Amino acid sequence: MTAARSGWALWGDRLLLAVTVLVAILWLLPVIWVVAMSLKPNAVLQQSTWGFIPMPFTLENYANLLQLATVPRWLVNSLIVAVGMTLLVLVVSSLAGYAFARLQFPFKRAIFVLMIAGLMIPEQAVFLPLHQMFASWGIHNTHAALMMPRVAVPIGVFLMMQFFRAVPRELEEAAELDHASRFTIFWRIMLPLSVPALTTLGLFTFIHAWNDFLWPLVSATDADMYTVTVGLASIQGNFAFTEGLGSVMASAVFASLPIVLLFLIFQRFIVAGVAMSAGK
Amino acid sequence: MADVALRGVSKSYGNVDVIHDVSLDVEQGEFVVFVGPSGCGKSTLLRMIAGLEEVTQGDVLIGGARVNDTAARDRGVAMVFQNYALYPHMSVRENMAFGLRNIGTPRTEIDSRIAKAAEILQLDSYLDRKPRAMSGGQRQRVAIGRAIVREPDVFLFDEPLSNLDAALRVQMRTEIARIHHRLGATMIYVTHDQTEAMTMADRIVVLRAGVIEQVGAPLDLYERPANLFVAGFLGSPKMNFLPGRITAAQGPEVQVEVAGGVRLPARVRPGSAAAGDTVTLGLRPEMLQVHPDGPLRGHVDVVEQLGHVQLVYATLPDRTAIVAELRDRRPPAVGTDIPLAPGPGLRHVFDAQGLAITLPEEVPA
Numbered sequence: 001m002t003a004a005r006s007g008w009a010l011w012g013d014r015l016l017l018a019v020t021v022l023v024a025i026l027w028l029l030p031v032i033w034v035v036a037m038s039l040k041p042n043a044v045l046q047q048s049t050w051g052f053i054p055m056p057f058t059l060e061n062y063a064n065l066l067q068l069a070t071v072p073r074w075l076v077n078s079l080i081v082a083v084g085m086t087l088l089v090l091v092v093s094s095l096a097g098y099a100f101a102r103l104q105f106p107f108k109r110a111i112f113v114l115m116i117a118g119l120m121i122p123e124q125a126v127f128l129p130l131h132q133m134f135a136s137w138g139i140h141n142t143h144a145a146l147m148m149p150r151v152a153v154p155i156g157v158f159l160m161m162q163f164f165r166a167v168p169r170e171l172e173e174a175a176e177l178d179h180a181s182r183f184t185i186f187w188r189i190m191l192p193l194s195v196p197a198l199t200t201l202g203l204f205t206f207i208h209a210w211n212d213f214l215w216p217l218v219s220a221t222d223a224d225m226y227t228v229t230v231g232l233a234s235i236q237g238n239f240a241f242t243e244g245l246g247s248v249m250a251s252a253v254f255a256s257l258p259i260v261l262l263f264l265i266f267q268r269f270i271v272a273g274v275a276m277s278a279g280k
Numbered sequence: 281m282a283d284v285a286l287r288g289v290s291k292s293y294g295n296v297d298v299i300h301d302v303s304l305d306v307e308q309g310e311f312v313v314f315v316g317p318s319g320c321g322k323s324t325l326l327r328m329i330a331g332l333e334e335v336t337q338g339d340v341l342i343g344g345a346r347v348n349d350t351a352a353r354d355r356g357v358a359m360v361f362q363n364y365a366l367y368p369h370m371s372v373r374e375n376m377a378f379g380l381r382n383i384g385t386p387r388t389e390i391d392s393r394i395a396k397a398a399e400i401l402q403l404d405s406y407l408d409r410k411p412r413a414m415s416g417g418q419r420q421r422v423a424i425g426r427a428i429v430r431e432p433d434v435f436l437f438d439e440p441l442s443n444l445d446a447a448l449r450v451q452m453r454t455e456i457a458r459i460h461h462r463l464g465a466t467m468i469y470v471t472h473d474q475t476e477a478m479t480m481a482d483r484i485v486v487l488r489a490g491v492i493e494q495v496g497a498p499l500d501l502y503e504r505p506a507n508l509f510v511a512g513f514l515g516s517p518k519m520n521f522l523p524g525r526i527t528a529a530q531g532p533e534v535q536v537e538v539a540g541g542v543r544l545p546a547r548v549r550p551g552s553a554a555a556g557d558t559v560t561l562g563l564r565p566e567m568l569q570v571h572p573d574g575p576l577r578g579h580v581d582v583v584e585q586l587g588h589v590q591l592v593y594a595t596l597p598d599r600t601a602i603v604a605e606l607r608d609r610r611p612p613a614v615g616t617d618i619p620l621a622p623g624p625g626l627r628h629v630f631d632a633q634g635l636a637i638t639l640p641e642e643v644p645a
């Protein structure tokens with residue numbers, strides 16, 4: 001009986017594995033295709049874009065890309081915005097999360113409800129007022145303008161609050177008896193303990209910031225202030241015409257490189273983060 | 281070093297009163313144990329002394345100064361928590377150094393204090409370990425070490441041994457007693473284990489439902505419990521309580537009729553009882569003996585062989601359960617009837633309200 005059941009379970013596992021691999025391959029095909037095209041000479045691509053193996057092989061497209069003055073500039077913009085936003089989100093989320101988790105202050109409930117309500121407002125709904133506000137302050141086309149609307153993230157505050165709540169109260173009481181001030185408790189006890197949560201939140205923020213398209217498209221109108229996503233989109237049309245399809249593909253690969261690297265380095269945390277947000 | 285005093289201290293959560301008007305003086309260097317059943321308010325009282333819980337009414341004094349409005353960090357107390365509350369991301373050394381760093385103690389001073397504490401607690405070889413890589417007993421020693429290095433005026437312990445196994449508990453018990461002798465600091469120790477209370481305390485404070493039932497030296501409480509609750513709480517196995525009635529009273533001498541007609545003499549404070557009064561007679565299990573002329577006829581239900589003693593659980597004719605602690609390698613068989621006699625030792629008498637009216641024995645000098 002058990003043997004038969006475990007036999008079925010085994011086949012079930014194999015089936016699941018096969019499906020997973022199949023989906024992964026389907027998912028990867030376009031990516032491989034893009035990489036393959038980026039490594040082919042433009043002359044070949046003009047006849048056919050088919051084929052997953054870059055034969056003949058060339059790095060010319062990447063060389064072309066790096067000669068373009070604007071691309072490195074966009075990369076730097078993206079980097080500044082993504083890193084800046086990540087750091088600010090971590091600071092704001094951990095401070096606010098701690099306050100909601102452990103401090104008593106007037107109107108705590110009301111403020112918390114307001115913050116949670118922020119989760120329900122789609123970002124596009126506030127685009128227009130946001131744009132006008134920034135315009136009237138004259139700060140469009142700055143890095144600050146690209147970061148600011150994304151610094152207070154309700155879900156980040158919520159995540160950190162939940163994490164801090166799970167830390168045993170005795171730990172803070174022990175620290176208090178150890179002469180620690182409120183800030184020392186936060187800085188020396190709570191923050192070090194929340195490194196896993198901070199890492200996850202930081203990674204997701206960084207990826208989100210790097211891939212962000214709509215707001216930078218609206219706010220950064222000066223080509224010098226484009227982020228990689230906006231910049232690449234802006235050149236795709238005539239770039240394909242002047243430099244060839246291979247260069248467009250090379251630029252796409254180039255832009256996603258940092259994210260791929262992040263995934264590889266922090267794989268463990270990303271998996272944990274997905275599990276966490278799935279309400280495990 | 282400091283003394284601790286509670287003056288009419290009460291605590292309420294909303295309209296739930298948890299502590300009622302508690303007054304107590306803990307002398308400098310004394311080891312005082314708060315003991316009582318779960319939920320009686322031991323932790324709450326301790327946390328009010330520490331400053332982790334606000335005092336609803338009354339005053340807490342440490343070293344003679346009122347500290348009600350002093351923050352926990354400024355009270356000069358250290359606390360050892362039941363679940364250790366070690367900082368998980370810090371090594372043993374960092375755990376102990378944390379409190380000293382916060383008040384700017386010089387590095388060399390911190391090192392020497394940690395070295396001393398590590399030696400007292402035999403933690404030398406663990407200083408660079410993280411708490412998660414240690415056993416429960418080791419963690420508890422670190423928690424004690426963290427308190428020691430601060431050289432506080434007052435040590436507070438909240439059931440520090442309850443997560444340890446029995447053998448380790450006994451070992452740590454003596455270790456804490458040793459530390460108390462060595463440091464001579466004031467210590468207040470919470471437990472619900474009466475053995476810990478009896479063995480460690482200079483004085484025991486017995487609490488029930490937020491009220492102090494009795495305060496005194498362990499042996500005092502054991503031999504002169506003020507009421508049924510204290511009498512039943514201290515001592516293992518529990519004191520036997522036989523419901524009875526006074527049949528004759530003359531001066532301190534009374535006759536108590538128990539177990540459906542057995543009359544036993546006892547001594548009460550003169551004038552505290554008259555013939556006809558309903559009372560409870562208290563007999564410690566260790567004073568009961570099997571004797572051919574024993575007036576109490578017990579039907580043996582269970583026998584527990586502990587090696588050095590045998591616990592015999594029996595039922596008297598009036599269905600009162602009774603326990604006798606015998607020193608007899610061949611205890612009576614289950615199902616037989618045995619004659620029990622109260623041997624030498626104090627026969628406790630409690631009045632209808634449960635208060636002791638026993639005449640205290642003259643203690644031979």
Ligand SMILES: Nc1ncnc2c1ncn2[C@@H]1O[C@H](COP(=O)(O)OP(=O)(O)OP(=O)(O)O)[C@@H](O)[C@H]1O
Pocket residue numbers: 293296298316317318319320321322323324325472
């Ligand atoms: N925050 C609170 N709100 C309401 N009641 C509380 C609160 N904290 C404790 N109590 C109540 O106060 C009483 C005393 O609690 P306390 O923790 O002091 O008991 P204890 O003697 O330490 O018990 P234990 O041996 O189980 O630790 C309990 O009845 C408990 O339910």
Ligand SMILES: [Mg+2]
Pocket residue numbers: 322323324438439
């Ligand atoms: Mg408690």
